[in-house]
Amino acid sequence: MDVVSPELNSLLPDEIMDTEAIEDVPHSQPDAATVESEPSDDTSVPMETDTPVASENLSLCSDAAATEPAQVLTTSVAPDSTLSISQIPVSISSSSSPLLTLKPALATSTATTKTTDSVTGTVSTSGLQKLTAPFTISPANHQIILNKVASSQATEAAKSAGTPPQIIKQEGQKLLVTAIGKSGQPIVLQLPHTGSKPGISQASGDTKAQAPQFKVVTIGGRSELKPVVGSASNQVTTLQAQQLKAVQITKKTPASSAAPIKFIITKTVNSKGLSPQTSVPPVIAGRVLTQNSPVMPPRTITLSEPHNTTIQSIPGKKIAISPLKSPSKVTVVSVASPTSNTSQKSVALPVNVALGQQILTVQQSTSASPVKVATNQTAAQNIKPVQSVAVGGVGGSQFKTIIPLATQPNVQQIQVPGSRFHYVRLVTATTASSTGQPSGPSTSSIQTAKPMVVSAGAVRMSVPIVPAQTMKQVAPKPLTSAAQVVTTTQTQQRLIMPATPLPQIQPNFTNLPPGTVLAPAPGGGNVGYAVVPAQYVTQLQQSPFVTLASSSGFPAPAGIQTQARLPLNGLSTAETTSRPRKPCNCTKSQCLKLYCDCFANGEFCNNCNCNNCFNNLEHETERLKAIKTCLDRNPEAFKPKIGKGKEGESDRRHSKGCNCKRSGCLKNYCECYEAKIMCSSICKCIGCKNFEESPERKTLMHLADAAEVRVQQQTAAKTKLSSQISDLLMRTTPVISSGGGRLPYTFVTKEVLEATCECLLEQAKKAEQTHQPQAEAERMILEEFGHCLMRIISSAGKAKADCASINC
């Protein structure tokens, strides 16, 4: 699971995740491929980082793409497919502070893709306004052309915000994607002139038309930073108060011929004009990193990989995303360097990434931007193969996301049960969000929460991420540390239910499951809502944290942090997490009714035994309808049934009360009993025995306690026995080689046995020859046997001593 911490989000410039004008965001973007050119004064739309992901995208999972996922970002593209924007969710956000944002799921087929295929789509560039630009991906020449439609509107927002207008010349900006695939030809992402015609995918040849500024996108692990970067920086020098942001997707260099991919996007961005005091010390995972001075010397982010070490000396902001090649891990490293307005600085991030890990590195040089480093890793998650088909049309492929985050971004981890992907969604939300966890200390200054207007379609990024089985996080360390373990602290946990373009459906937000967060539908442009059940984050967090270790023996993190968990149904987060929910077995309800515990708890089905399950992101529409239906029927439907009583936590009681008739409320049929609470006056049960003084209940409790004690004892006994057995094996097994702990019986070899028998026979013969009585003969034989045993034992002891001496 790949998650970008809120701190990381905060690091990212506002232009990416600006959510101020969410309300004004029109929800009309049915066709992502359609290029939109909005008026320059339209500042309503924050960055659109998420391209619409229609369900049709499932078809995109071509064999070629699945087997050899394109490494550009996260979306696999069929070799011969022409993709719409929804299919190639690459978003470039350029606004008042032109931040180049790559949609998490940009994909190009690699080995098997046809070289002649090109993919067209739109790239939305937005700061305070949403701008979309068509782009063309041409695998043949490995060029991605981004046509920026409107670039100057962003300045309006900056002006309104009191920030200096953006001077960036976005015309002709190019994104150079270098070293993609085998050919090594750069992919050029071009932001054409403002006047250029939007909406039409341009041929790759157009990329050379203008290039006042370059955005360098390097794909391929082996690729080196192109000179273009230098030119880009040079270009930046002419732009005052601009910051250079680079998005780098680094792919671990495979030993095979598979094309290593690095994706480096460098873009000049205006400094937001934030006051210096707003700068936040470097933070990793919500922790404040040591910051020497407000003005730090230029630093370099270094991402060390087993075979490829990329040193980013490019000043500015950089986002490095590891290639998709890595099967199961995604690492997100966000680095931001606190800098003054006048200087562009980069932060060295000596983070070594273990083999197979993917790294997303975000470096910011914005003076106002807090410096943060966050790293997340995720491993593949076990998911039903059947359900693994294509969320977002990329079944079998892996998603990655570069998550550009606004000043008040919220990263939402979305676990898609039944899907191989994890989603990360960025939604804006108010700081008053009940479910939001307090951000790290360093991020407080940037917690300029803006009221989230759900209906407006908050900025969101939905990124199916590498199949994550375990989410790994490492503890933050100062940037100066040679060996760094960075931990992403999930400061805000939000849950997003599968969103669907159903603007007409607006569930009762106040009654959504705890921790629920609404967000725009993933593919619906600005329509629909993404409602994430509270469990979602918890499910993600249940995954063990993994150390981000370098290939060069990067030390494991000594301290592993666990993320805060959302309370569920009145139970503490620890309870909910320590006791995984049982998988449901729904057969007819499609897991879209409250019969289904998963659905009722606001969870996606995960590892369940249900049939025809719709409780997943693949059926967002149905699920959202079902949620609405349930809320219409009972606004309290998703509220915890077991709430705290007025007197306090000890007085937990069922919100509705049970209605038992036969169970006496002493079986798990009774919801009160199941919740281990007494029935109350609001219960309508008959023959209730679930009250404090009930002898039956006491008996049951005693029995239950006794049973529990027995279970514990048995468990302890088993553990002890197992330990003893293993200990015994440990003692005896290695002895053979060393002889140190060899037991005497091991010396009773065949030869020894034969010799012993001969001795005994000899003794028997001797007794017979001397005509000893039988009793005496037996005595003699037994005596001889004793002697033999003594010799064996003596020999064993001697051998042991000898061996010990030899070892010494």
Next chain:
DNA sequence: GAGTTTGAAACT
């Protein structure tokens, strides 16, 4: 594991 029981949810 199959069948039964149970009560909440859904439906009328």
Next chain:
DNA sequence: CAGTTTCAAACTC
């Protein structure tokens, strides 16, 4: 709101 049906979990064998 009450009665009935549906449903999935709990339970029993």
